[in-house]
Amino acid sequence: MKEAYVALGANLGDREQSLNEAIRRLDAFEGIEVRRISDRYETDPVGYTDQPAFLNMAVAVGTELDPLALLRALLSIEQEMGRVREIRWGPRKIDLDLLLYENETLGTDELTLPHPRMGERAFVLVPLRDVWTPGEPFPWESSLAGDVMEREGIHRRAPQSEARPRKEL
Ligand SMILES: Nc1ncnc2c1ncn2[C@@H]1O[C@H](COP(=O)(O)OP(=O)(O)OP(=O)(O)O)[C@@H](O)[C@H]1O
Numbered sequence: 001m002k003e004a005y006v007a008l009g010a011n012l013g014d015r016e017q018s019l020n021e022a023i024r025r026l027d028a029f030e031g032i033e034v035r036r037i038s039d040r041y042e043t044d045p046v047g048y049t050d051q052p053a054f055l056n057m058a059v060a061v062g063t064e065l066d067p068l069a070l071l072r073a074l075l076s077i078e079q080e081m082g083r084v085r086e087i088r089w090g091p092r093k094i095d096l097d098l099l100l101y102e103n104e105t106l107g108t109d110e111l112t113l114p115h116p117r118m119g120e121r122a123f124v125l126v127p128l129r130d131v132w133t134p135g136e137p138f139p140w141e142s143s144l145a146g147d148v149m150e151r152e153g154i155h156r157r158a159p160q161s162e163a164r165p166r167k168e169l
């Protein structure tokens with residue numbers, strides 16, 4: 001089994017439900033198992049800013065798929081969930097990006113590894129740090145120093161059990 005990291009984002013419809021559904025579909029996919037799941041973060045939109053706030057997460061997966069097959073699995077889940085591609089960096093029901101696959105580097109149009117913009121995106125790095133290999137230093141720690149969360153408009157959401165109304169506990 002190889003290890004890979006996937007970033008998830010949603011900013012249209014029921015964002016929470018979309019993220020849960022995407023993780024369920026990932027884990028159900030032949031050759032992929034979800035190993036660790038980050039907290040959820042409410043984040044200000046980056047790039048194209050005239051759009052609703054995102055919910056962002058990251059997961060660590062174990063996989064028997066090669067990098068391209070894993071990327072295609074992510075794209076197929078996006079499509080099954082009804083993602084419509086319109087504006088680049090624009091609003092979407094669900095976005096799944098392949099951040100890292102072991103230590104592979106790749107530079108094709110279809111797949112670039114590591115993901116070319118991950119190092120400059122706090123909305124990616126903050127959840128990625130949650131699921132990083134336990135005991136291993138997080139390589140982007142210095143990018144997250146100081147008040148980056150405040151500056152980039154990133155707010156950790158309460159865990160689901162805390163967020164639920166008492167009667168449902
Ligand atoms: N590491 C990667 N993860 C996901 N997609 C990638 C990667 N490298 C290249 N791509 C290609 O990028 C294409 C466009 O991806 P997508 O529509 O998710 O981009 P975006 O989310 O708008 O922007 P960004 O790539 O900056 O997150 C995909 O069809 C895919 O083939």
Ligand SMILES: Nc1nc2c(c(=O)[nH]1)N=C(CO)CN2
Nearest residue numbers: 009043044045046054089123
């Ligand atoms: N906060 C935030 N901003 C974004 C995001 C995202 O997931 N979170 N995804 C984008 C498309 O790549 C563009 N901008």
